[in-house]
Amino acid sequence: MRIGVLTGGGDCPGLNAVIRAVVLGGFVHHGDEFVGVLDGWRGLIENRTVSLEPDQCRSILTKGGTILGSSRTNPFATDDGADRVQATVDALGLDAVVAIGGDDTLGAADRLHQRGLPVVGVPKTIDNDLSGTEVTFGFDTAVQIATEAIDRLQTTAESHHRVIVCEVMGRNVGWIAVHAGIAGGAAEILIPEVPFSLDEVCNRLLQRHGDEQFFSTVVVAEGAHPRDEGSATSSWNSQGLGTADQFGHVRLGGIGDFLAQEIERRTGYESRSAVLGHIQRGGSPTAFDRVLATRFGAAALAAVQDHDFGCMVALRSGAIVRIPLGDAVGNPKQVDPHLYEQVAALYLG
Ligand code: F6P
DSSP states (O other): OEEEEEEOSSOOTTHHHHHHHHHHHHHHHHOOEEEEETTTHHHHHTTOEEEOOHHHHTTOTTOOSOTTOOOOOOTTSSTTHHHHHHHHHHHHTOSEEEEEESHHHHHHHHHHHHTTOOEEEEEBOTTOOOTTSSOOBTHHHHHHHHHHHHHHHHHHHHHHTOEEEEEEOOSSOOHHHHHHHHHTTOSEEEOTTSOBOHHHHHHHHHHHHTTTOOOEEEEEETTOOBSSOTTGGGGSOTTOBSOOOTTSOOBOOOHHHHHHHHHHHHHOOOEEEEEOGGGGTOSOOOHHHHHHHHHHHHHHHHHHHTTOTTEEEEEETTEEEEEEHHHHSSSOOOOOHHHHHHTGGGOOO
């Protein structure tokens, strides 16, 4: 078979491990040929591709990012985008496309499949917000990086008797904040799913510090927001920065600085903030993510060989399964309320 491979959306550690598994597996076991589509769906809209040879993929398992490049291009953002994707697939003689991406990339894959594109999806995102799979690769690496950062912030917070707010990624969901916050022993973990009260956060910090303890770390997801602070949000743009991308997302940021300022103003504790940003998305994947990405790649290749198009590979109860793309997209997987209430919001710090 002749198979196109693309990576779309925000990059994440493990993308190259999927590419490697698909290409080497297809070449060694089935004699498949591969075409690398550059920069996600944009590559198929603009017919920008490269041949993808096994030799290019042998040593990319540990490499962060994606050798194919990525973009947030939506084929349905313009009138002729989907037709141009199909025209490129026809011109290249592709029998199948493996699309590796998150909700946006795979949502487009689902719509393109409904128009006849033979596509198989592979779920990726550091945010871990894709429904249908228990976990996406990239998430474990992001949690490791964020946990190490929180550990480091704890020691300097303790030395200087400060509150340090650590802002982590998580546009709609707080999976990274919850896992890294629990692992790092944060005093407060604030997530988009549960709007927080600034008064309550500050009161808990005041109680916690008392006369003896005088430092705290607060972990906040970039999409978290206060529920009771109409006027206070004027110093922080909760609507995001800049113009929206082709999937309607604005760039988030600023909640960490805003929180640190408000905590200092309300409690009198000297406070600082640190924004982890893209540090969480860069670099080599953890062993867990390498294994999961390789398993997803092998399973996607098997689905292509079976002509089982319109599916996404997913992790369920430890096994890799196939589910319809339509069941996976458009419905972000939120943090389990039990995990949040029973563990993350216990204020054990
Ligand atoms: O890929 C998901 C994500 O990392 C979100 O957590 C974050 O809001 C967004 O991407 C940032 O996107 P960009 O790299 O385009 O600024």
